[in-house]
Amino acid sequence: xxxxxxxxxxxxxxxxxxxxxxxxxxxxxxxxxxxxxxxxxxxxxxxxxxxxxxxxxxxxxxxxxxxxxxxxxxxxxxxxxxxxxxxxxxxxxxxxxxxxxxxxxxxxxxxxxxxxxxxxxxxxxxxxxxxxxxxxxxxxxxxxxxxxxxxxxxxxxxxxxxxxxxxxxxxxxxxxxxxxxxxxxxxxxxxxxxxxxxxxxxxxxxxxxxxxxxxxxxxxxxxxxxxxxxxxxxxxxxxxxxxxxxxxxxxxxxxxxxxxxxxxxxxxxxxxxxxxxxxxxxxxxxxxxxxxxxxxxxxxxxxxxxxxxxxxxxxxxxxxxxxxxxxxxxxxxxxxxxxxxxxxxxxxxxxxxxxxxxxxxxxxxxxxxxxxxxxxxxxxxxxxxxxxxxxxxxxxxxxxxxxxxxxxxxxxxxxxxxxxxxxxxxxxxxxxxxxxxxxxxxxxxxxxxxxxxxxxxxxxxxxxxxxxxxxxxxxxxxxxxxxxxxxxxxxxxxxxxxxxxxxxxxxxxxxxxxxxxxxxxxxxxxxxxxxxxxxxxxxxxxxxxxxxxxxxxxxxxxxxxxxxxxxxxxxxxxxxxxxxxxxxxxxxxxxxxxxxxxxxxxxxxxxxxxxxxxxxxxxxxxxxxxxxxxxxxxxxxxxxxxxxxxxxxxxxxxxxxxxxxxxxxxxxxxxxxxxxx
Numbered sequence: 001x002x003x004x005x006x007x008x009x010x011x012x013x014x015x016x017x018x019x020x021x022x023x024x025x026x027x028x029x030x031x032x033x034x035x036x037x038x039x040x041x042x043x044x045x046x047x048x049x050x051x052x053x054x055x056x057x058x059x060x061x062x063x064x065x066x067x068x069x070x071x072x073x074x075x076x077x078x079x080x081x082x083x084x085x086x087x088x089x090x091x092x093x094x095x096x097x098x099x100x101x102x103x104x105x106x107x108x109x110x111x112x113x114x115x116x117x118x119x120x121x122x123x124x125x126x127x128x129x130x131x132x133x134x135x136x137x138x139x140x141x142x143x144x145x146x147x148x149x150x151x152x153x154x155x156x157x158x159x160x161x162x163x164x165x166x167x168x169x170x171x172x173x174x175x176x177x178x179x180x181x182x183x184x185x186x187x188x189x190x191x192x193x194x195x196x197x198x199x200x201x202x203x204x205x206x207x208x209x210x211x212x213x214x215x216x217x218x219x220x221x222x223x224x225x226x227x228x229x230x231x232x233x234x235x236x237x238x239x240x241x242x243x244x245x246x247x248x249x250x251x252x253x254x255x256x257x258x259x260x261x262x263x264x265x266x267x268x269x270x271x272x273x274x275x276x277x278x279x280x281x282x283x284x285x286x287x288x289x290x291x292x293x294x295x296x297x298x299x300x301x302x303x304x305x306x307x308x309x310x311x312x313x314x315x316x317x318x319x320x321x322x323x324x325x326x327x328x329x330x331x332x333x334x335x336x337x338x339x340x341x342x343x344x345x346x347x348x349x350x351x352x353x354x355x356x357x358x359x360x361x362x363x364x365x366x367x368x369x370x371x372x373x374x375x376x377x378x379x380x381x382x383x384x385x386x387x388x389x390x391x392x393x394x395x396x397x398x399x400x401x402x403x404x405x406x407x408x409x410x411x412x413x414x415x416x417x418x419x420x421x422x423x424x425x426x427x428x429x430x431x432x433x434x435x436x437x438x439x440x441x442x443x444x445x446x447x448x449x450x451x452x453x454x455x456x457x458x459x460x461x462x463x464x465x466x467x468x469x470x471x472x473x474x475x476x477x478x479x480x481x482x483x484x485x486x487x488x489x490x491x492x493x494x495x496x497x498x499x500x501x502x503x504x505x506x507x508x509x510x511x512x513x514x515x516x517x518x519x520x521x522x523x524x525x526x527x528x529x530x531x532x533x534x535x536x537x538x539x540x541x542x543x544x545x546x547x548x549x550x551x552x553x554x555x556x557x558x559x560x561x562x563x564x565x566x567x568x569x570x571x572x573x574x575x576x577x578x579x580x581x582x583x584x585x586x587x588x589x590x591x592x593x594x595x596x597x598x599x600x601x602x603x604x605x606x607x608x609x610x611x612x613x614x615x616x617x618x619x620x621x622x623x624x625x626x627x628x629x630x631x632x633x634x635x636x637x638x639x640x641x642x643x644x645x646x647x648x649x650x651x652x653x654x655x656x657x658x659x660x661x662x663x664x665x666x667x668x669x670x671x672x673x674x675x676x677x
Contacts, residue, residue: 003319004028004079004103004315005077006029006048006078007028007029007030007031007080008030008031008071008075008077008080009043009047010081010082010087010088010093011043011083011084011085011088012035013042013373013383013384013386014370014373014386015083015297016032016043016047016083017043017046018311019081020032020043021046022311022312030046030048030049031049031071031072031075032045032049032051033050033052033053033061034052034053034061035052035053035054035055035056035062036054036055036056037378037380038380041377042371042372042373051075054067057382058383063087063195065093066096068093068096072102073102077102078102078103079103079104079315079318080104081311081314082106082294084294085384088295089112089116089163090112091112091116094106094108094109095109103319104318105314106272106314107271107274107293108271111268111271115293117163118137118161118162118164118200119162119198119200121264121290121291122288123137124267125288127267130260130263130264131286133288135203136153137162137201141197147179150179150201151176153202155173155174156172156173157202158171158202158203158204159172159182160186160200160202161190161196161197161198162190162198162199163194163195163196163198164190164196167234167237168190168193170237171185183199186199188617188641189636189641192636205287206440207438207439208279209230209232209246209438210239210439211228211229211231211232211248211257211277211278211279212231212278212296213225213229213257213258213275213276213277214227214296214302214310215261215265215270215273216272216274216310217265217274217317219317220322222322223266224323225258225259225262225276225330226308227254227306227330228246228249228254228258229244229296230242230243230245230248232437232438233432233441234441235442239298240340240342241337241339241340242301242338243336243337243338243397244302244336245305248280248435256286257278257286260286260288261278264276270293272314273310273313273314273317274291274292275292275294275296276291277291282438295310295311297389298389300336300368300389301391304334304391304393305333305334305335306330306331334393334394334396335396335399336391338389338391339404340386340388340389341386341387341389341413341418341419341423342418342419343418344385345419346418346449347448348610350637351611351613352379352417353379353612354378354379355378356377356378356413356415356416357564358375358547358549358563358564358571359373359375359412359413360410360411360549361411362390362408362410362411366394368393369389369390370391371387373387373388379416381611381612381613387418390404390408390411392407401432404423408423408424412562413573414562414566414571415564415566420576421449421451421576422447422449422450424449424450425447425448425449425450431445450576451577453577456529457530459579461552461559461561461574462574463528463581464521464530465552466497466508466570466572467495467497467510468510468519468543469543469563470497472543474543474545474548474564494509494510495512496509496510497510498583499581499583500581501579501581506523506524507523507524513538517540518539519541520538520539521538521539529554529557533556533557534556534557537554539554540553541553548563549563560574561573561574566580568582568583569582570582570583605673606668607646607669607670607672608669609635609665610644611637611642612662612663612664613663614635614637614660614661615634615663616634616636616659618657618658619631620633620655621652622652622653622654623652624651624652625649625650625652628646628647628648628649630645631643632646632652632669633670646672648674649674649675650673651672651675653670653671653672653673654671655669656670657669
């Protein structure tokens with residue numbers, strides 16, 4: 001049955017592609033929306049049609065209801081699917097859809113207002129015998145009132161955006177003295193992300209598990225829960241690993257929490273997909289957290305374990321169909337884990353922005369990747385840094401963990417830094433493997449992202465791959481022109497390259513054996529070995545331009561290296577080991593002379609932007625004396641605020657930016673002079 005003729009997907013990236021895939025299976029045509037920054041993004045070409053709806057900034061494009069409705073009318077679409085994020089929980093969109101005669105694939109505006117607002121949802125939960133944590137959700141948003149209420153609730157207190165999610169507009173406060181600064185930051189972030197600075201307060205329950213229940217309801221009064229998802233592994237209040245079933249729930253507790261989730265949804269007359277989230281404390285008591293009135297990022301693990309297509313169900317329910325399944329027919333099969341692949345530093349969590357020079361996804365039975373990128377895609381400063389979702393499904397939890405561990409080792413992304421090493425370290429952590437998790441897991445375990453520092457064999461592998469890559473003309477379009485000496489060497493079949501890694505120079509010589517498709521490779525005049533079991537002999541090698549991979553074999557030892565060029569650096573990935581191998585250049589004496597004397601004074605230090613973003617607030621002025629760790633500048637990147645702090649006591653000597661500036665990563669923001677006692 002065809003439910004709709006054409007659906008506009010009011011989103012971008014992997015979720016847009018996921019929805020388009022479901023529509024294609026149902027024979028429904030799709031329309032992609034894109035901003036000017038996403039003109040050639042992957043999701044635009046996954047649809048039948050595509051419409052530009054505005055500039056790069058989300059508020060002028062993906063958050064513009066007028067632009068979304070206009071695109072639907074122009075393309076004669078009869079429904080809009082919002083995905084998650086952006087407008088997915090804004091009741092003005094379903095209202096606009098009703099006014100335009102377009103079906104909104106989600107709950108009604110009335111329901112969304114009740115359950116999408118965390119404050120109204122808490123009230124509804126309380127009235128329907130769903131336990132909630134102590135808090136304040138009043139209309140009085142004055143600083144004095146909020147301070148007083150925080151004192152009444154007791155510290156630690158959690159400040160939360162009433163309209164938000166994903167950790168945006170959320171701050172933990174442990175002392176009264178820190179409350180006002182945290183409140184102001186939460187309000188700014190909430191306004192930026194959701195267009196609504198309203199916040200509420202909640203008692204901070206320490207070391208809880210984060211458990212959510214997937215619900216689905218139709219317009220005939222049927223409402224079911226399709227299992228739970230444990231989302232306790234978080235950084236900055238944002239989930240990075242989810243799994244189902246939760247290792248913490250008994251069958252009895254699952255039934256109690258599922259029934260409470262259904263009550264919460266029915267109290268609002270809920271129709272379509274939604275998620276009811278709970279905190280589970282160490283004593284087994286659970287508290288209503290919020291309801292997300294949309295599809296969740298982590299919905300794939302529910303689909304894998306329960307054998308349902310949640311997007312297809314959403315479309316069917318929106319078209320007026322009755323739910324085809326009942327509660328007693330729902331049972332899990334196996335275990336699934338999702339890991340969110342973020343473009344960010346795995347230790348500081350700062351976003352990483354740039355072009356994907358190489359991108360290879362893991363494959364195999366039980367492996368699913370929902371992504372919206374490929375080689376050549378841009379990770380933009382304007383949007384969320386999640387590049388993809390990796391899902392591993394197996395008969396039990398231990399097998400799913402092992403499958404995820406192996407898949408992360410096969411995931412190769414070059415061009416931006418990702419959190420894959422952190423995810424891998426979590427998978428191999430004993431506490432995680434035992435199911436001993438909470439929202440404080442990362443703070444308590446002090447997990448160090450997997451590094452795999454190169455031994456001699458891995459180093460030889462990377463350097464050999466670099467030589468084969470260059471000899472084969474890898475990334476030729478980006479490569480520097482060869483010198484006359486290099487060109488002459490290639491004509492005779494020899495190739496010599498100089499590389500530098502960790503302040504050590506390496507000379508790699510490659511001599512091809514064309515008859516055997518092999519190379520004799522020496523590194524600093526010594527033979528290269530790929531593995532401790534290998535014997536010194538020629539290395540067979542091939543560079544595949546379509547996958548950006550070098551395939552190397554020496555005897556029975558073999559390795560696969562993903563490799564790409566970034567200006568004067570070759571970046572290699574072998575498993576989780578990522579190396580940036582530079583190519584030393586002759587000294588440019590003209591440039592050196594021009595730059596003489598431009599370095600900052602030895603008694604001052606330049607404060608630089610750790611990533612590209614927008615300057616939100618400059619908190620100091622020239623001449624100010626600042627303490628160590630005092631915020632100097634507040635920046636926003638990928639919808640999150642970041643404080644640029646003083647590394648030590650200092651005097652502010654110069655400021656190079658102002659509020660509203662958009663700066664590149666590494667840009668000078670300020671100059672400070674250390675204060676010595």
